[in-house]
Amino acid sequence: MRYTHPYNKIGDRAMAHRNGVVLIVGEDCLAQVRTLSSLASLDYVDRVSMRTAVVASAQDWARAMFGDEPDLAERAIWHGLLRLRLSPSRSRDTLAGWRIAAVERDWIRLEADSGLVSGNLIVTTGDGRVALTTCLSYRHVAGRVVWGVLAPIHRTLAPSLVRTAESRLGRSQVAP
Structure with missing residues (x-):
């Protein structure tokens, strides 16, 4: 029997709205990410987005989310x-050990891989929104199993990454 986890395949979807943060998993965020992802196949995709008044480059947002290390x-x-x-x-x-693979003012793609998975973290900005998209391609069945355990934790923590980044960037934009 093949291991599957809820919302672990493209085609599955879920949405959650918490404190203005929207989490979309699967098919609903595919069209937006296909042009920015470097992965040949996408086995898992989710996107966390929110409205924000903070104006910063995608790279600044990514740095505020993940830090340098x-x-x-x-x-x-x-x-x-x-x-x-x-x-x-x-x-x-x-950024945080991930290779900066591509960067423009309104988007940045971070890449990392292993024998288990290949991953992209994509941060996009524009129209008063910021989004963090996580894309994975499983390279080994163990990658699917490990991510199946980690995905619910990731979907719980990712919205707070975006909120915390907004707070950090907002403080840096306040005039002394």
């Missing part, structure tokens, strides 16, 4: 469980 929890999940090959040190070409 992964924290201990991110390292445990990304490197430890997903086995993603992250940059071991701070660099102008990385």
Whole structure:
């Protein structure tokens, strides 16, 4: 029997609205992400978006979400469980260990991969909105199993990443 997890395949979908943050999983965010993702196939996609008055580049938003280096929890999940090959040190070409693969003012794509999964984190801005899209392609059945366990945790934590980034960027835009 093949392992599947709810909302773990493209075609499944779920939406949640909390404090102005919208989480979309699966088919509903595919059209928007296909042009920005570097992955040949997409096995998992979700997008967290929200309206914001904060004006900043996508790279600034991504840096506010993830920082320059992964924290201990991110390292445990990304490197430890997903086995993603992250940059071991701070660099102008990385954010939180993920390689900056493409960047424009209104979007940035971070990439990392392992023997289990290949992933993109895509941050987009514009029209008074910011969004974080997570894209995964499973490279091994174990990747599907590991992500099946981590996906609900990810969908719980991702909205707070966007909210926290808004708070950080908003504080930096306040005149002294």
